[in-house]
Amino acid sequence: MPSADRLVILDRDGVINQDSDSYVKSLDEFLPYPQAIDAIVRLTKAGWTVTIATNQSGIARDYYDKATLAEMHDELARLVRNAGGEIAHIAVCPHGPDDRCACRKPLPGLLEEIRDALGLEELAGSWMVGDSLRDLEAGAAMGCHNVLVRTGKGTRTLTKHPELAADASATYIFDDLVAFVDWLLRP
Numbered sequence: 001m002p003s004a005d006r007l008v009i010l011d012r013d014g015v016i017n018q019d020s021d022s023y024v025k026s027l028d029e030f031l032p033y034p035q036a037i038d039a040i041v042r043l044t045k046a047g048w049t050v051t052i053a054t055n056q057s058g059i060a061r062d063y064y065d066k067a068t069l070a071e072m073h074d075e076l077a078r079l080v081r082n083a084g085g086e087i088a089h090i091a092v093c094p095h096g097p098d099d100r101c102a103c104r105k106p107l108p109g110l111l112e113e114i115r116d117a118l119g120l121e122e123l124a125g126s127w128m129v130g131d132s133l134r135d136l137e138a139g140a141a142m143g144c145h146n147v148l149v150r151t152g153k154g155t156r157t158l159t160k161h162p163e164l165a166a167d168a169s170a171t172y173i174f175d176d177l178v179a180f181v182d183w184l185l186r187p
């Protein structure tokens with residue numbers, strides 16, 4: 001059974017795969033970082049539940065459609081499964097910034113979806129991993145431990161918000177997903 005203190009929620013772009021300022025619009029542009037799949041698999045094998053919460057406003061902007069997004073996520077799930085891991089749930093916000101939805105991070109709607117999909121009472125004590133401030137804001141709203149990785153927009157986020165680095169108890173900072181997983185699974 002999933003439990004919040006054994007749950008990791010990953011942002012997608014810039015955490016699992018290379019981000020692009022012109023959006024990740026096709027399966028060809030979906031490029032997982034080296035060892036990122038392996039890191040997810042290691043979490044699963046160590047008894048952690050792995051989920052994804054991803055803003056995909058490129059759908060609202062008509063840069064790609066839901067079928068193309070499903071191709072990317074099928075491929076991701078396949079890569080993880082073939083290596084012996086599992087992604088328990090992928091929560092997607094397909095809306096744009098002006099759609100007034102309840103799911104686009106920094107709002108916590110995607111995390112609420114994950115909580116409900118896993119049958120959890122709350123997400124307090126779980127781990128939210130992102131490369132943007134909005135990921136951390138969504139995580140904080142749900143009582144998650146917050147992790148910022150330097151990949152993707154992470155370095156930019158730290159430059160814009162140096163206060164994040166000043167309070168190590170509020171935000172854990174790692175070079176990438178692999179370094180976070182190494183730390184989380186440390187003996």
Ligand SMILES: [Mg+2]
Pocket residue numbers: 011012013014015019130131132152153
């Ligand atoms: Mg991101």
Ligand SMILES: [Zn+2]
Pocket residue numbers: 092093094095101102103104
């Ligand atoms: Zn939304």
